[in-house]
Amino acid sequence: MVPSQIQSDSCLVRISKYDDAGITDLSKSLFRITTDTSTHTLVVLGSSTAAGIGPSTSDSAWVSRYRNYLFEKNTTMKVNNLAVGGYTTYDIMPTGFIPPPNRPTPKIGRNISKAVTYVPEAIIINLPSNDVNLGYSINEQLSNYDTILSVASDNNIPVWVTTTQPRNFSSGQILKQIEMRDSTFVRFGEKAVDFWTTIADTGGSIDPLYDSGDGIHLNDKAHAILFSRVVDAKVFDPTVVKVEEKLFTVIQFELLQNYPNPFNPSTKIKYSIPTPPSSSPLAKGRNEVGFVSLKVYDILGREVATLVNGEQTSEDYEVTFNAVNLASGVYIYTLIASDFIASKKMLVLK
Numbered sequence: 001m002v003p004s005q006i007q008s009d010s011c012l013v014r015i016s017k018y019d020d021a022g023i024t025d026l027s028k029s030l031f032r033i034t035t036d037t038s039t040h041t042l043v044v045l046g047s048s049t050a051a052g053i054g055p056s057t058s059d060s061a062w063v064s065r066y067r068n069y070l071f072e073k074n075t076t077m078k079v080n081n082l083a084v085g086g087y088t089t090y091d092i093m094p095t096g097f098i099p100p101p102n103r104p105t106p107k108i109g110r111n112i113s114k115a116v117t118y119v120p121e122a123i124i125i126n127l128p129s130n131d132v133n134l135g136y137s138i139n140e141q142l143s144n145y146d147t148i149l150s151v152a153s154d155n156n157i158p159v160w161v162t163t164t165q166p167r168n169f170s171s172g173q174i175l176k177q178i179e180m181r182d183s184t185f186v187r188f189g190e191k192a193v194d195f196w197t198t199i200a201d202t203g204g205s206i207d208p209l210y211d212s213g214d215g216i217h218l219n220d221k222a223h224a225i226l227f228s229r230v231v232d233a234k235v236f237d238p239t240v241v242k243v244e245e246k247l248f249t250v251i252q253f254e255l256l257q258n259y260p261n262p263f264n265p266s267t268k269i270k271y272s273i274p275t276p277p278s279s280s281p282l283a284k285g286r287n288e289v290g291f292v293s294l295k296v297y298d299i300l301g302r303e304v305a306t307l308v309n310g311e312q313t314s315e316d317y318e319v320t321f322n323a324v325n326l327a328s329g330v331y332i333y334t335l336i337a338s339d340f341i342a343s344k345k346m347l348v349l350k
Contacts, residue, residue: 024257025270039078042070042235043115045092046126049165049195049226050083054217062226069227070236077236080118082110088130089144094151103136112148116155122235123152128165128195129216132176138183145187160235162193162226166200166207168215174204193233195226253340258321258333262349265324269294269307271335272316293336296321299329307333323348 016024044050044063052061059065063081070077084091084107090099093106095113108114115123125148131141145161152159163181167173185192199222201207206215210222218226256270273292294308304326307319321333328350334343 023259023261025259039076040074040236041078041080041118041120043118043120043123044079044081044083044126045087045110045112045115045123046083046162047087047128047130048083048085048217049128050081050124050126051085053085054212055220055223060220060223062223062230065223065227066230069231073236080115080120082115083126084110086130087127088134088136089127089141089148090136092125092127093144093147097147112151116151116157119155120157123157123159124162124193124230124235125159126162126195128162129167129169129177132164132169132173132180133167138176138180141180142183142187158191160191160193160230160233161188162195162229165195165218166205168205168211178204191233193229195229198225253335253337253342255333255335255342255344257344258346262347263323264348264350266320266322267346268318268320269333270316270318273312273314273337290338291336293334294319295334297332297334298326299331304331312337321346 014024048054050061050063052058052064055061059068063079063083067079067081070079087107087110088104090104091107092111093099095106095108095111097106099105106113112123125145149159161184163184164177167177169177181196185194199207199210199218206218206222210218210225212219212222252272252274254272258267258269260267271294290311292308292310292312293306295303296305296307298304305321307321308317323331326348328348331346331348332343333346334341
């Protein structure tokens, strides 16, 4: 149970066997409990790929994968997906924009104007092929992107734009797709996300390995690649890094009960070495804490095994102790690190 109104950056979960308190396990990473209800929002604009058409399940789509990935890193992160199958750059233009003849009007509630109302920290646009399919020129697309990004810029919101994706088009359309892909890299630089490489075959169509079956949409394997490309783009990297720095900071020495116990012939012993303060004389390098010793003794105090004997950095550790050459009985394992000394009993039962 977690008390209400408690906030901490250094939380762990310990579980114990209901009928034997000596059998326990401790989570390896720290997590936050916070009373802060604010969120970090990202908005996705796009068409069928972002909407999740193609994969076998919605959870396999790249947006869903990315949403889950961010939530696992930080539960304050939220993804609002406004993508709709069939959309083009015209569909996500700002409300009030008047398109040329025979071009779609902006879709209020699914366009850039709606996206900025969420006050997101970032926007991702994923429009892979519908503009080319409908015969819209490269200049039209780029001009539309300029208008869309100007709205985001006016609201101080960074935008990442995915490239075109391969599609089983005619040769002329494939050339247009490639031209738009290259223009995306040039126009958006480090905020262009590559949704082409690996997915396309040498001719610019969808590699059969990644085709959902209709020559238009991508399957689970392809969406896994798209997801990894978005992660690599580091859209939310500053926030994630701060979280990860906390996740891997060990705050105290700890020696856990071995498991299994009793055992024959081997068991595992877990322990934690914390990060010393920067002013501590123990901080010899980045996180070095000096000499760490983990030894096993028989009931008479005679040393029977040395499991660890050297310097270690701040981390959670697990070592295996094999008692194949020892007789049945009670043994004691002792951890010594800095001023910390702890011992626990274990039982070899043959």
